[in-house]
Amino acid sequence: MKRILAIVLAVAMIASVAVLAGCGNKASNTTETTIATEPASAKGKLTMATNAYFPPYEYYEGEKIVGIDADVAKAIADKLGMELEIVDIEFDSIIAGVQTGKYDMGMAGMTVTEERLKSVDFSTSYAKGIQSVIVTENSPIKSIDDILAKDANYKVGVQLSTTGDIYITDDLGDAAAERVTEFQTGNDAVAALSSGKVDAVIIDNEPAKSYVAATAGLKILDTEYVSEDYAICFAKSNTELKDKVNAALEELIKDGTVKSIVDKYITAK
Ligand code: ARG
Numbered sequence: 001m002k003r004i005l006a007i008v009l010a011v012a013m014i015a016s017v018a019v020l021a022g023c024g025n026k027a028s029n030t031t032e033t034t035i036a037t038e039p040a041s042a043k044g045k046l047t048m049a050t051n052a053y054f055p056p057y058e059y060y061e062g063e064k065i066v067g068i069d070a071d072v073a074k075a076i077a078d079k080l081g082m083e084l085e086i087v088d089i090e091f092d093s094i095i096a097g098v099q100t101g102k103y104d105m106g107m108a109g110m111t112v113t114e115e116r117l118k119s120v121d122f123s124t125s126y127a128k129g130i131q132s133v134i135v136t137e138n139s140p141i142k143s144i145d146d147i148l149a150k151d152a153n154y155k156v157g158v159q160l161s162t163t164g165d166i167y168i169t170d171d172l173g174d175a176a177a178e179r180v181t182e183f184q185t186g187n188d189a190v191a192a193l194s195s196g197k198v199d200a201v202i203i204d205n206e207p208a209k210s211y212v213a214a215t216a217g218l219k220i221l222d223t224e225y226v227s228e229d230y231a232i233c234f235a236k237s238n239t240e241l242k243d244k245v246n247a248a249l250e251e252l253i254k255d256g257t258v259k260s261i262v263d264k265y266i267t268a269k
Contacts, residue, residue: 046082048073049103051091053185055210056265057109057127057230058086069107071261072126072252073232079248090184092161095119099235105245109204111163111228121236123246125229126258130205131164133221134193134212141200143223148172157181157189157198164202167226190215206266 077084094106158165160182
């Protein structure tokens with residue numbers, strides 16, 4: 001739906017440009033749009049792109065996006081004397097949005113990977129993640145190896161472009177096209193598991209725990225698939241902001257603020 005709207009808007013914009021162009025050279029008739037070349041951060045505002053269906057890192061409480069990332073970002077912004085704006089977009093669009101400078105940073109329980117490091121820079125890591133496997137309570141799947149077995153035909157749900165997606169697609173090789181379904185959010189993947197459309201979901205451990213707690217009939221396998229580091233991403237050109245954020249983040253790690261935020265959302269639950 002959003003995509004359709006975007007196309008309609010794009011067509012409308014092209015049409016209006018064409019109309020303006022057709023108006024001849026009467027400059028006074030054209031409205032000039034100033035394109036901001038200054039990054040948003042220069043204006044005292046810090047825009048953070050996230051995908052807010054990833055509890056306890058980011059999720060909606062009513063209209064508000066809350067969670068570990070939201071709180072850590074707020075603490076960073078406060079330290080830097082900036083105003084924080086959180087923008088909820090598709091996970092798959094975060095890196096491109098940061099690269100082009102549309103957002104100052106991406107913070108989404110995002111794993112540092114070699115591949116992503118080619119496109120963006122990452123801050124100091126502020127949390128650890130593990131890729132877990134969720135199945136239904138009476139599932140015959142006992143470990144990730146059951147899914148990877150050559151003669152198995154289990155279907156796996158993942159969130160598009162997440163590391164869970166990348167690893168399982170890689171490990172299944174040729175069988176991936178048939179057996180991996182990519183969903184736009186973790187919520188959608190878990191709903192597909194509940195309704196029997198897939199046999200397992202691969203997702204980060206903390207969101208996995210939240211989903212299993214909120215959905216009857218699901219469990220997490222004991223086996224850990226992959227363990228990883230979460231960090232904030234920045235455009236490669238924006239080292240100034242990265243350095244400032246890193247300095248603030250490192251202080252917040254040192255003085256225990258990050259830990260108390262994590263405790264508030266995880267340990268204390
Ligand atoms: N840690 C995984 C990755 O970086 C999943 C992150 C998904 N985050 C989200 N907010 N939906 O690929």
